[in-house]
Amino acid sequence: MIPMLRRILRSGIVSEPPPETAAEREMARLGNEILRILGRALTIRQVDAGSCNGCELEIHALNNPYTNLEGYGIKFVASPRHADLLLVTGPVTKNMEHALKVAYDCTPDPKLVVAVGDCGCNGGVFGESYASCGAVENVLPVDVRVPGCPPTPAALLQGILAAVRR
Amino acid sequence: MRFFGEPIEFDKQAGIGSPVWRGRAESGAELQAFAVAAHRSGGRLAALWGEDRRSDGEGFRLHAAFGLDMGHAWLGLDLPADNPAYPDLAGIFPAANRMQRATRDLVGIAHEGGPNGGDARPWLRHGAWPADWFPLRHDSGEGREFSNSPSDYDFVQVGGEGAHEIPVGPIHAGIIEPGHFRFSVIGERLLRLEQRLGYQHKGVEKLFVGRNLAEGARLAGRISGDSTCAYAWAYASAVEAACGISPPPRALLLRALMLERERVANHLGDLGALGNDAALAFGFAQFMRLKEDWLRLNGRLFGHRFMMDRIVPGGAALDLEAPALAAIVEQCDAIGREVKELKKIYDEHAGLQDRFVTTGAIDADLARELSLSGMAARATGLLLDGRCWRQGYTPPPPWSALGVRPATDERGDVAARAAVRFAEIFESLRLLRELAVGLPDSDLRVEAPPVAGGQGLGVVEGWRGEVLVGVAFDGEGRLARVHPHDPSWQAWPALEHAVMKDIVPDFPLINKSFNLSYSGADL
Numbered sequence: 001m002i003p004m005l006r007r008i009l010r011s012g013i014v015s016e017p018p019p020e021t022a023a024e025r026e027m028a029r030l031g032n033e034i035l036r037i038l039g040r041a042l043t044i045r046q047v048d049a050g051s052c053n054g055c056e057l058e059i060h061a062l063n064n065p066y067t068n069l070e071g072y073g074i075k076f077v078a079s080p081r082h083a084d085l086l087l088v089t090g091p092v093t094k095n096m097e098h099a100l101k102v103a104y105d106c107t108p109d110p111k112l113v114v115a116v117g118d119c120g121c122n123g124g125v126f127g128e129s130y131a132s133c134g135a136v137e138n139v140l141p142v143d144v145r146v147p148g149c150p151p152t153p154a155a156l157l158q159g160i161l162a163a164v165r166r
Numbered sequence: 167m168r169f170f171g172e173p174i175e176f177d178k179q180a181g182i183g184s185p186v187w188r189g190r191a192e193s194g195a196e197l198q199a200f201a202v203a204a205h206r207s208g209g210r211l212a213a214l215w216g217e218d219r220r221s222d223g224e225g226f227r228l229h230a231a232f233g234l235d236m237g238h239a240w241l242g243l244d245l246p247a248d249n250p251a252y253p254d255l256a257g258i259f260p261a262a263n264r265m266q267r268a269t270r271d272l273v274g275i276a277h278e279g280g281p282n283g284g285d286a287r288p289w290l291r292h293g294a295w296p297a298d299w300f301p302l303r304h305d306s307g308e309g310r311e312f313s314n315s316p317s318d319y320d321f322v323q324v325g326g327e328g329a330h331e332i333p334v335g336p337i338h339a340g341i342i343e344p345g346h347f348r349f350s351v352i353g354e355r356l357l358r359l360e361q362r363l364g365y366q367h368k369g370v371e372k373l374f375v376g377r378n379l380a381e382g383a384r385l386a387g388r389i390s391g392d393s394t395c396a397y398a399w400a401y402a403s404a405v406e407a408a409c410g411i412s413p414p415p416r417a418l419l420l421r422a423l424m425l426e427r428e429r430v431a432n433h434l435g436d437l438g439a440l441g442n443d444a445a446l447a448f449g450f451a452q453f454m455r456l457k458e459d460w461l462r463l464n465g466r467l468f469g470h471r472f473m474m475d476r477i478v479p480g481g482a483a484l485d486l487e488a489p490a491l492a493a494i495v496e497q498c499d500a501i502g503r504e505v506k507e508l509k510k511i512y513d514e515h516a517g518l519q520d521r522f523v524t525t526g527a528i529d530a531d532l533a534r535e536l537s538l539s540g541m542a543a544r545a546t547g548l549l550l551d552g553r554c555w556r557q558g559y560t561p562p563p564p565w566s567a568l569g570v571r572p573a574t575d576e577r578g579d580v581a582a583r584a585a586v587r588f589a590e591i592f593e594s595l596r597l598l599r600e601l602a603v604g605l606p607d608s609d610l611r612v613e614a615p616p617v618a619g620g621q622g623l624g625v626v627e628g629w630r631g632e633v634l635v636g637v638a639f640d641g642e643g644r645l646a647r648v649h650p651h652d653p654s655w656q657a658w659p660a661l662e663h664a665v666m667k668d669i670v671p672d673f674p675l676i677n678k679s680f681n682l683s684y685s686g687a688d689l
């Protein structure tokens with residue numbers, strides 16, 4: 001226990017101010033906006049609909065102590081039934097098309113969809129083919145697109161905030 | 167050169183990549199006899215794929231790569247255009263099962279015979295295209311549209327009183343790739359796990375067809391995002407062998423540097439996630455912090471947090487100057503100190519060790535039987551690492567000069583896979599320091615002029631295991647066929663075995679301890 005505590009103390013709090021303006025006022029405003037729009041904190045269900053897993057690595061990084069997404073009241077949940085927002089990476093494979101639609105249908109209204117990565121936005125290097133539907137918007141209505149291969153954690157955070165602001 | 171006294175003649179592949187010998191089997195029987203001999207001598211089935219060569223006035227070709235003591239034996243078997251069939255290999259190497267089914271789904275060349283008459287179930291084809299249409303045949307037609315109707319899958323049923331099934335997926339709870347797991351349980355005891363994968367199949371192999379070398383490199387770097395350097399290197403190495411060129415020494419060392427940085431990044435993340443799955447949030451936070459530091463330096467030095475597109479056929483696309491190399495050495499020292507401290511905490515944490523030790527165990531015999539490679543194989547005590555010297559095997563440069571020390575652990579459980587990761591982080595940090603101070607002066611890149619009809623096989627020891635890429639050029643020097651092979655092909659079935667003595671709540675931890683790729687194997 002003692003070494004752990006020592007380690008925790010030495011690491012300190014590394015969570016950083018949010019990207020963009022980095023202004024706390026802005027965060028407070030966004031927090032209020034999230035509350036106004038959703039009446040509570042934001043919950044995200046991430047769906048990998050065919051990515052190379054690169055985008056997932058950066059989505060994981062949102063949960064590291066630097067970005068500390070939960071500190072904004074934004075949380076990843078296990079079921080689409082508990083989600084306000086679907087964070088979808090692509091390209092949407094034909095083999096995932098059905099499951100993605102089911103996840104979307106299970107998500108209660110009003111719901112937001114953020115398409116992640118070049119692949120999620122336009123099919124990326126994989127495009128459309130016998131095995132790929134390409135962009136997420138070819139399968140679901142999309143609210144916000146976050147390009148990048150993969151997009152950085154900061155870009156992802158901005159995309160999520162942009163979706164909530166809509 | 168011949169192996170095991172079998173009649174097949176092999177020639178060593180050109181170049182300085184991993185040692186590969188190429189040969190041709192005259193008949194299915196010859197291939198089968200070779201497979202039996204390879205299996206008897208403790209060899210592995212490394213990869214299996216098919217190729218349509220009818221446009222060259224030939225038929226089809228089956229490719230099988232075997233991992234032997236001294237390197238890889240790459241066998242081709244030509245099959246007639248009208249009846250492309252070959253004898254089943256899954257009865258010899260169980261790992262052949264899914265590869266053979268994928269080969270039939272994509273190329274339409276089929277295995278015959280085998281255990282219980284052979285596994286007739288499709289693997290990658292879930293109903294998005296018809297059974298008599300094969301995407302990797304050159305006459306399959308561009309942009310064909312089919313109705314997408316998900317098909318049922320014939321899971322093996324487990325009977326008996328109190329036994330029931332838990333279906334999970336394809337979408338899992340968590341930020342993870344999709345796949346379907348069918349658990350058969352009694353109470354919370356796991357009796358059986360059967361995987362159905364292929365949900366990530368996005369037609370990568372077809373996308374390679376007709377591309378130039380640079381386009382191919384971009385694609386290869388996106389087979390599995392967590393192993394982008396391993397794939398880019400294996401692809402480049404295959405292309406270089408096919409073109410008969412070698413990358414300059416500085417580029418070779420830079421590649422090794424990127425590959426080791428990729429290994430450390432993934433191991434750091436996995437050790438954090440393993441802590442998390444065993445309810446040690448402290449470990450998760452600490453390791454994720456270290457991983458983020460690591461990726462940020464990648465971003466600064468390589469212009470990309472995962473170093474995508476920095477390894478290219480003929481060399482490297484980026485150089486590192488002295489200050490960058492100094493930053494790498496400094497970071498290795500700092501992270502090394504912290505990981506050492508964290509390792510002590512992990513080792514002494516009773517709750518963590520209670521979850522890790524004996525959980526999800528497989529032994530070396532099973533690992534060998536399943537042709538397992540990489541970190542999970544070394545965690546059963548097998549000394550299998552393409553970077554390391556072993557009896558009869560000389561690693562390719564730059565590893566041969568670096569004297570890489572392999573990490574092994576006999577226990578085969580979650581604890582062993584964690585311990586191997588710790589040991590490999592320390593060894594990679596040592597290698598990174600050596601690489602950073604020893605970069606020779608040379609060009610970064612040489613031309614890779616494609617040779618019409620050239621072929622090559624690249625093999626790289628990625629963080630998860632052995633990554634292979636087979637490449638064939640067409641008459642104009644464009645890519646005619648590229649087959650990337652992820653170590654997860656062999657490791658997924660090992661996971662099915664590893665869970666069998668455990669309980670349902672242990673599954674996430676066991677799964678994480680393997681951390682296999684879906685995209686890499688679904689292609």
Ligand code: SF4
Pocket residue numbers: 050051052053054055089090091116117118119120124125148149150151388391
């Ligand atoms: S955008 Fe890039 S990182 Fe994301 S899934 Fe596509 S290829 Fe992978």
